[in-house]
Amino acid sequence: MGLEFLDSFLVRAALAGIGMALAAAPLGCFVVWRRMAYFGDATAHAAILGICLGLALSLPITLGILISSVVMAIFVAGFQNKGYASDTILGVASHSALAFGLVVATLFQDIRIDLMAYLVGDILTVGTSDLMLIWGGAGMVIGLLVWRWSALITATLNQELAFACGIDPKREQMILSLALAVVVAVAIKIVGVLLIVAMLIIPPATARIWSTTPERMAIFSAILGIMSALGGLYLSFSFDTPTGPTIICLASTLFIFANLLTVLRPALMR
Amino acid sequence: MTLISAKNLSVEIDGKTILQPFDFTIEAGEIVTIVGPNGAGKTTFLRALIGAMPIAGGRLVSKDGLRIGYVPQKLHIDAGLPLTAQRFLNLPNAADKGLLATTLDFTGIQPLMTSQMRDLSGGELQRVLLARALLQRPDILVLDEATRGLDHLAAASFYKQIELARTQAGCAVLMVSHELHVVMAASDRVICLNGHICCQGTPEQVVITDEYKALFGGDASGMMALYRHQHDHRHDHDHEHQHQHQHQHGHHVHPE
Numbered sequence: 470m471g472l473e474f475l476d477s478f479l480v481r482a483a484l485a486g487i488g489m490a491l492a493a494a495p496l497g498c499f500v501v502w503r504r505m506a507y508f509g510d511a512t513a514h515a516a517i518l519g520i521c522l523g524l525a526l527s528l529p530i531t532l533g534i535l536i537s538s539v540v541m542a543i544f545v546a547g548f549q550n551k552g553y554a555s556d557t558i559l560g561v562a563s564h565s566a567l568a569f570g571l572v573v574a575t576l577f578q579d580i581r582i583d584l585m586a587y588l589v590g591d592i593l594t595v596g597t598s599d600l601m602l603i604w605g606g607a608g609m610v611i612g613l614l615v616w617r618w619s620a621l622i623t624a625t626l627n628q629e630l631a632f633a634c635g636i637d638p639k640r641e642q643m644i645l646s647l648a649l650a651v652v653v654a655v656a657i658k659i660v661g662v663l664l665i666v667a668m669l670i671i672p673p674a675t676a677r678i679w680s681t682t683p684e685r686m687a688i689f690s691a692i693l694g695i696m697s698a699l700g701g702l703y704l705s706f707s708f709d710t711p712t713g714p715t716i717i718c719l720a721s722t723l724f725i726f727a728n729l730l731t732v733l734r735p736a737l738m739r
Numbered sequence: 740m741t742l743i744s745a746k747n748l749s750v751e752i753d754g755k756t757i758l759q760p761f762d763f764t765i766e767a768g769e770i771v772t773i774v775g776p777n778g779a780g781k782t783t784f785l786r787a788l789i790g791a792m793p794i795a796g797g798r799l800v801s802k803d804g805l806r807i808g809y810v811p812q813k814l815h816i817d818a819g820l821p822l823t824a825q826r827f828l829n830l831p832n833a834a835d836k837g838l839l840a841t842t843l844d845f846t847g848i849q850p851l852m853t854s855q856m857r858d859l860s861g862g863e864l865q866r867v868l869l870a871r872a873l874l875q876r877p878d879i880l881v882l883d884e885a886t887r888g889l890d891h892l893a894a895a896s897f898y899k900q901i902e903l904a905r906t907q908a909g910c911a912v913l914m915v916s917h918e919l920h921v922v923m924a925a926s927d928r929v930i931c932l933n934g935h936i937c938c939q940g941t942p943e944q945v946v947i948t949d950e951y952k953a954l955f956g957g958d959a960s961g962m963m964a965l966y967r968h969q970h971d972h973r974h975d976h977d978h979e980h981q982h983q984h985q986h987q988h989g990h991h992v993h994p995e
Contacts, residue, residue: 501819550753619831626816626830632791633809633881634831673819680821681855 475597479706485595485603486698486716489656489668492607494691495614496648497669498676498683502625507556508545509649509666511563515541516653517570517662520587525577531602531654538650541566542643590661590713592702599658606655610648617644622683659698660713671720672697675727693723740767742805742879742911743788747797750780750787757783759935760797765879770905770912770925775932776954781915782812784932785883788913808877808910810868810885816856824859824867825852834874845907846870846900861888865897873904880904882914898925 474480500509515537523533541562548558574584586594595603614621624631624641631638656665676689701716708715743765750758757780765771773781786792788799789807816822828834834842843849846866851859859867865885872880880901886894902925905912929945931937937950945951 502817504817623831625820626822626827627811627814629786629789629791629811629883630809630814632786633789633807634875636831677819677821681823681853682821682826684826686821 475600478593478595479702481595481597481600482592482702482712483699485592485600485659486702487695488600488603488607489652489659490672490694490698491691492610492652492655493668494672494694495618495687496610496645496652497673497690497694498687499614499621499625499645500649500666500669501673501677502683503645505645505649506666506670507559507563509653509669511545511559511566512538512541512646512649513653513657513662513665514563514567514570516657517587518566518573519570520657521570521573521577525573534654534657535650537566538653539647542646542650586661587657588661588663589711590657590659590664592659592712592716595658603655603658606651610651610655613644613648617641621645660716664713664717667717667720668694668697671717671724675720675724678727678731693720697723740802741765742767742802743913744800745788745797746800748787748794748799749796750783750792751795752783756795757934758787761936763788763930763936765911765913767878768905768909768911769927770902771914771928771930772926773913773915773930773932774917774955775937779933781932782883785881785913785915789881802878806875806878808872808875808880810865810872810880810882812883812885812887814856814864814868818857822856823852824848824854824856827856827867828871828874830871838874838876842870842873845873845904862893862897865889866900869897869900869904873908877908877910879911879913882912882916884915884917886916901925 475484500506516534519533519535519537520530521533522528522537523530526533545555545558545562549555571584583591620631620634620636621641621644623634624636624638628638631641652669653662653665656668660668672690672693673686675693676686680686680689697716697720701719702712704710704719705712705715741764743763745761745763747760747762748758749756749760773784775781783792787794789809790799790801828839843852846869848863848866848870851863851867854863856864856867868885872882882901886897889897901912901914904910926942928939929942930939931945931948931951931954933954937954938945938948940948
């Protein structure tokens with residue numbers, strides 16, 4: 470078949486990183502535009518609980534993650550307009566999910582969960598089946614967002630504007646929640662639960678500097694995400710550092726560097 | 740032809756009645772203006788009619804494939820979202836080239852095309868919002884206090900433009916406005932709203948009704964300046980009782 474190149478764990482890791490970056494970029498833009506960073510955290514934390522319950526009930530781990538993420542989205546939506554600020558509800562949901570997840574993980578000692586691997590990721594152990602999952606999920610998210618792109622942006626701008634064009638903002642919100650659940654499932658093996666939101670928002674935050682339209686911002690984010698993933702992989706391999714955090718370190722270094730450049734450029738041009 | 744028709748429509752938010760049951764229709768090409776004090780439910784009225792609001796009771800029917808050009812009161816754009824006027828005009832669908840050219844000409848926003856939406860002044864933003872609404876080839880233009888924040892001169896020229904748009908595009912116009920003196924003259928029908936439809940009719944008919952005078956005062960200066968507290972005290976007693984009654988028995992309000 471000529472797929473022998475997948476035998477190298479480095480090639481698999483690189484392909485996994487690229488897949489994740491491609492899916493995280495367009496979704497991450499919406500997370501920035503709609504201020505969903507905290508919601509992303511809550512969804513990621515719910516995944517820990519999902520993994521444990523999945524293992525306990527002998528369900529596929531990915532299914533566990535998707536179910537817990539969707540339940541999280543429904544839980545948070547259910548508390549809207551109930552007299553709590555949204556970040557209070559997200560704080561309750563996010564940290565409860567993390568705490569319950571960690572407790573449940575120790576209750577099921579016999580199923581042996583490598584908790585650290587899920588918290589900070591373990592890209593070097595990505596197997597061929599993981600790779601299929603990552604690219605399948607990434608393809609789904611990209612397809613979903615490209616299909617709904619204009620409707621999503623309209624709904625993000627103004628609800629009435631969306632309704633007037635026959636777009637239901639609630640439906641678009643659900644599509645984003647679903648995409649977020651899938652991206653969490655995709656990224657968990659690579660950067661881990663604790664750093665998924667970083668992968669979502671740092672590349673778009675950097676891309677914002679040079680972007681004049683939403684589309685450009687998404688494309689620049691994808692490029693920056695891929696640079697961070699591949700560069701981080703290389704650096705972590707060279708210096709023997711954990712890969713997930715190294716990827717995020719590189720992404721945030723790019724963010725700071727890009728911002729410094731915009732501040733300093735007028736001075737340098739003089 | 741009837742574009743939107745509401746029968747006994749009522750709206751609640753969190754169990755609280757915002758609009759008591761009302762009937763409303765708007766015909767093709769008609770200009771209808773909603774006036775009323777702050778908190779009268781004017782925005783809710785518009786939102787309910789464009790389907791942006793769950794309705795508590797009654798029926799709402801729109802013409803099949805009704806195209807709505809909506810001009811919001813304001814447009815908050817997150818600092819993280821880069822958006823040129825050009826891109827905004829093509830949301831959600833790419834605008835027709837020929838129509839785009841005439842619309843840019845009509846609204847005079849050609850020089851703003853490459854500007855970021857966040858950088859536009861209030862008047863510029865209103866013109867861009869109007870242009871986008873016109874690009875939807877609307878059967879009906881819906882404007883929610885579109886001239887808020889504009890000075891009187893700018894507001895007057897904005898309304899001129901809307902009247903012109905109605906003539907050229909043949910669309911109906913449904914708008915909420917505070918600028919009574921400007922709006923009244925241009926309207927075919929005025930609806931006076933305060934939690935319910937107080938009165939409606941041609942501008943000439945409406946200004947002489949007691950309900951209208953109670954809300955806005957009889958003289959011209961009263962028409963131009965609205966003060967919520969003032970009207971609250973002036974509003975006739977029957978209505979006040981009615982409001983209290985409705986709040987206490989909020990769940991029995993809608994008849995259908």
